Amino acid sequence: MRDAHFCIRSYLADKNGMCLAIPGKILKIKGETAEINFNGIRKEVNIAMVDVKIGDFVMVHAGFAIEKMVPDLASEIQGYLDKK
Numbered sequence: 001m002r003d004a005h006f007c008i009r010s011y012l013a014d015k016n017g018m019c020l021a022i023p024g025k026i027l028k029i030k031g032e033t034a035e036i037n038f039n040g041i042r043k044e045v046n047i048a049m050v051d052v053k054i055g056d057f058v059m060v061h062a063g064f065a066i067e068k069m070v071p072d073l074a075s076e077i078q079g080y081l082d083k084k
Contacts, residue, residue, distance in 0.1 A: 021059040021066055022081075023074040026052055036060060039078055 024036035024045070032048040036058065045058075047065045052058060057074035058065035 021061040023057055023069060023077045024060055025074070026054050026056050026058065029054055034065070036065075039082070 022038060024038040024043075026034045026047070027037050027042065028035040029047065029052075032046055033044050034047045034052070035042055036045045038060075043060075043063075045060050045063055045065050047058070050058060050065045050068050052065065052068055057069040057071055059067040059069055
């Protein structure tokens with residue numbers, strides 16, 4: 001398994017903290033908004049910055065899809081997040 005810092009894309013917010021992006025699967029699309037499944041939790045997300053379709057996986061930060069992902073990596077990240 002890859003290191004966590006590689007799997008979970010973190011973006012430096014300032015020198016004192018980070019903002020994390022979480023993977024989710026696109027269930028529905030309406031315009032620039034999509035319904036995303038985050039391991040059973042559904043949220044509406046802005047998808048204007050990425051070229052995606054229903055079934056794609058994306059990284060989401062602050063309500064915006066910021067990157068399209070390959071399913072294997074999304075699954076790997078979710079497995080890491082599910083660990084207790």
